[in-house]
Amino acid sequence: MPLDPTNKCSRCLESTCCTYTTEAIGTPRSKADFDHLLWQISHAGVEIYKDSSGWYLLVNGRCEHLREGGLCAIYDRRPQVCRDYDNAWCEFDEPAAKHFALHFRNYDELLTYCKKRFSRWGS
Ligand code: SF4
Numbered sequence: 257m258p259l260d261p262t263n264k265c266s267r268c269l270e271s272t273c274c275t276y277t278t279e280a281i282g283t284p285r286s287k288a289d290f291d292h293l294l295w296q297i298s299h300a301g302v303e304i305y306k307d308s309s310g311w312y313l314l315v316n317g318r319c320e321h322l323r324e325g326g327l328c329a330i331y332d333r334r335p336q337v338c339r340d341y342d343n344a345w346c347e348f349d350e351p352a353a354k355h356f357a358l359h360f361r362n363y364d365e366l367l368t369y370c371k372k373r374f375s376r377w378g379s
């Protein structure tokens with residue numbers, strides 16, 4: 257992909273797509289499943305969301321190869337996932353969170369959800 261003004265990546269100084277990772281997780285159903293998620297989300301930078309394709313762990317953290325100005329320090333040998341990423345629609349256009357059906361940014365938000373979902377959560 258050419259890095260010239262016709263490519264929006266060359267105008268994207270934040271490179272939001274390089275500042276977090278996501279990992280698909282199984283759909284949580286039981287109290288034990290949500291208790292496990294509460295442990296995970298208790299860690300700095302960890303969020304959880306659900307969109308039309310399922311549930312995901314989101315781990316905030318800038319890639320160590322991301323240079324100021326949005327350039328990749330290992331562009332010629334960047335991982336395959338970076339090569340495969342399609343910028344036809346990305347966070348330069350709108351925040352991904354706009355399409356989240358559920359989004360928990362911290363322990364308290366997820367705990368509130370658990371208490372609503374399970375009437376006997378604390379017992
Ligand atoms: S894919 Fe999108 S968010 Fe990532 S660097 Fe390119 S324009 Fe920016």
Ligand code: SF4
Nearest residue numbers: 274319321322328338
């Ligand atoms: S390796 Fe390069 S393209 Fe991939 S996430 Fe890091 S900075 Fe972005």
